[in-house]
Amino acid sequence: MSVHHDHDEPVPKVPLAMIGGIAVLSLLLAASASFGLVARDAVPEASRAAAGTQEVASRALFFHDAPDGGVLISDAATGARVAKVEPGTGGFIRSTMRGLVLVRQRSGIGAETPFELTEWSDGGLTLSDPATGERRELVGFGDDNRAAFAVLLEGETA
Template identity: 30%
Template sequence: MTATASSRHTAPRYKAPADRDLVPRAMVRAMLALVLTVLALVSYYVYTDRPLVATPPEAEVILERTVFLTGEMSGAATVLDAQGTLIGRLSPETGGFIAGVGRVLDRERTKHGVSLTGPVTIIGRADGRVSIHDPSTGWGADLMGFGQDNARAFVRLLAQ
């Protein structure tokens, strides 16, 4: 076996000859066309102020409560009502999601440069959906997207 023959057999398999494309040009062009089409569609809808159609309909508000949330990195959470009365002090095992929402609120408030201690509104709707809204930043979230157990944690706060 010669030196060139042995080096040809030991060359890494992932290296293709220079004259051969690893990804076919037709595939690259198809991916580029897809990206440009999606970009054009999104741009059209944004610039023409088209209404959002993939959002759930707004049902009637049947229950609303203003609370103060404090979440810790451990997962523990403290919830106070609008008057400052303790509603619940939740352990890391039971308050993890509520503490997580509290940390999201802190991040949003820091981004907007507002006080970290403001109230939030928990909203229960006629269709069974529960959401949270922060009036100081305009941030809000439909809690049903996080699963029944997590939404139920906020339903319990509404019921107390």
């Protein structure tokens, strides 16, 4: 029994053209936002400034590993402990901080500069690193994850 393979089959042109069109459209849209041809409403700083959004609360925080595997969070201004994330809990806080600390390590920056947690009048919550310029908009991760950081804006909790 012999199997015949016909390598002269035509390539379906319509699906190939559609895929190419989508790729070109994606590149054009990205470029138009980069060059300022399209408003950057998806960029929180730009949309907040345009809407006149104000800072409601802000707190400088240090995050340190505890000997037991937890994470100690302290107020940078007073040194008071704000919270402790117990070992095996606080996955969102741990993963968010791990990402920010990794950027610091790659840049050769230590832990001397605190992170800045800011709540905005539009309900937004931003965690920023003044040392690297990195920012994380926490609202986009859902109410529970936003709440994990929002409690850190309150007074001494632990």
